[in-house]
Structures are given as structure tokens and as C-alpha cells.
Amino acid sequence: MRDAVTSLIRNYDVTGRYLDRNALDNLKSYFDTGMARVQAATVINSNAAGIVRQAGKQLFDELPELIRAGGNAYTTRRYAACLRDMDYYLRYASYALVAGDMDVLDERVLEGLRETYNSLGVPIGPTVRGIQIMKDIVKDQVAAAGLTSTGFLDQPFDYMARELGENDL
Numbered sequence: 464m465r466d467a468v469t470s471l472i473r474n475y476d477v478t479g480r481y482l483d484r485n486a487l488d489n490l491k492s493y494f495d496t497g498m499a500r501v502q503a504a505t506v507i508n509s510n511a512a513g514i515v516r517q518a519g520k521q522l523f524d525e526l527p528e529l530i531r532a533g534g535n536a537y538t539t540r541r542y543a544a545c546l547r548d549m550d551y552y553l554r555y556a557s558y559a560l561v562a563g564d565m566d567v568l569d570e571r572v573l574e575g576l577r578e579t580y581n582s583l584g585v586p587i588g589p590t591v592r593g594i595q596i597m598k599d600i601v602k603d604q605v606a607a608a609g610l611t612s613t614g615f616l617d618q619p620f621d622y623m624a625r626e627l628g629e630n631d632l
């Protein structure tokens with residue numbers, strides 16, 4: 464699992480180069496956003512259950528067929544599995560935000576996920592929508608907590624949405 468710093472070092476080490484201007488600029492921008500990343504993660508951590516609940520409610524309001532007979536989130540067990548998946552996406556997004564690197568998402572979340580979803584008939588489009596709803600809620604809450612310069616917030620959510628949704632939307 465990599466973060467912004469280890470990824471960069473790895474790239475330079477492969478070719479035996481010292482960190483150049485470009486590398487140092489990248490590092491600087493990561494460190495400059497470091498405190499804000501930690502604060503954003505703190506907002507997520509302390510509201511995670513509420514964020515997942517609210518996102519689930521909004522998703523099922525938008526797409527009520529998901530929880531009707533025949534829908535993939537119909538039955539208590541599948542409803543709970545759906546919210547649990549949303550909670551996974553949120554938790555790993557918070558890790559990726561702090562790491563400043565999306566590698567943790569590839570390694571722990573996305574690997575094999577499309578195949579699993581396809582084999583269980585979990586619809587990808589609505590899952591992607593659920594991830595986008597969580598992104599919007601997180602952005603609202605982080606802004607409400609008074610944090611500015613949080614342009615990095617979209618990244619993990621967009622990354623998961625894009626990787627999961629690829630070819631399928």
C-alpha cells in the first residue's frame with residue numbers, strides 16, 4: 464500500500480534519480496494539504512454512520528426499485544449489505560484522502576469487485592450513484608466544519624466511481 468510520499472520515492476528510485484524540482488513541488492503540495500486532509504478525515508470519522516444512513520436514504524428515494532421486491536437491496540439482509548458496502552467506500556475514501564494516493568483503493572476495495580458485483584447482480588450504476596451522494600454529503604459537512612481549500616476531497620470518490628463504473632454506465 465502506498466501513499467503520496469512512498470509512491471514518489473518509488474518512481475524516482477526505479478531510475479536512480481534524485482528528487483527533482485517536479486518531485487519537490489509534488490511533495491510540497493501534499494504536505495501543504497496535510498493538515499486539511501487530516502481534518503477532513505476527522506469530519507468523516509465522527510459522522511460516518513450518519514453519512515452512510517443519509518446517503519442510503521437519498522439513494523433509495525431516488526431509486527426506490529432497489530428496495531422493492533426483485534430489487535438487489537430488497538430483503539433486510541441485502542439492504543444491510545448495501546449500506547455496509549457504502550460504509551466500506553466511505554472508510555477507504557478517508558484512508559485514501561490521508562494517504563494522498565489512490566493505491567489503497569485499488570488494493571483493498573476495487574480488486575475483483577466488479578466481478579463480484581456482476582456475479583451477484585449488484586447493479587453498478589446505482590452503486591456509483593451512492594458513492595457520488597456520499598461525496599456530496601462529505602463535501603457539505605467538511606465545508607460546514609469550516610474547512611476551505613479542500614479540492615482533494617473529490618478524488619477518492621471519483622476514483623472509485625470511475626474504476627467501478629468503467630464500461631458499465
Ligand SMILES: CCC1=C(C)/C(=C/C2=NC(=C\c3[nH]c(/C=C4\NC(=O)[C@H](C)[C@H]4CC)c(C)c3CCC(=O)O)/C(CCC(=O)O)=C2C)NC1=O
Binds near residue numbers: 536576590
Ligand atoms: C472492503 C472491500 C469490500 C467491498 C467493497 C465488498 C463488497 C461486497 N458487496 C457484496 C454484496 C452486496 N452488495 C450489495 C450492494 C448494493 N445493492 C444495491 O442494490 C445497491 C446499489 C448496493 C448498495 C449501494 C448487496 C445488496 C450485496 C448482497 C448481494 C447478495 O448477497 O445477493 C459482497 C458479496 C459478499 C457479501 O455479501 O458480503 C462483497 C464482497 N466486500 C469487501 O470486503
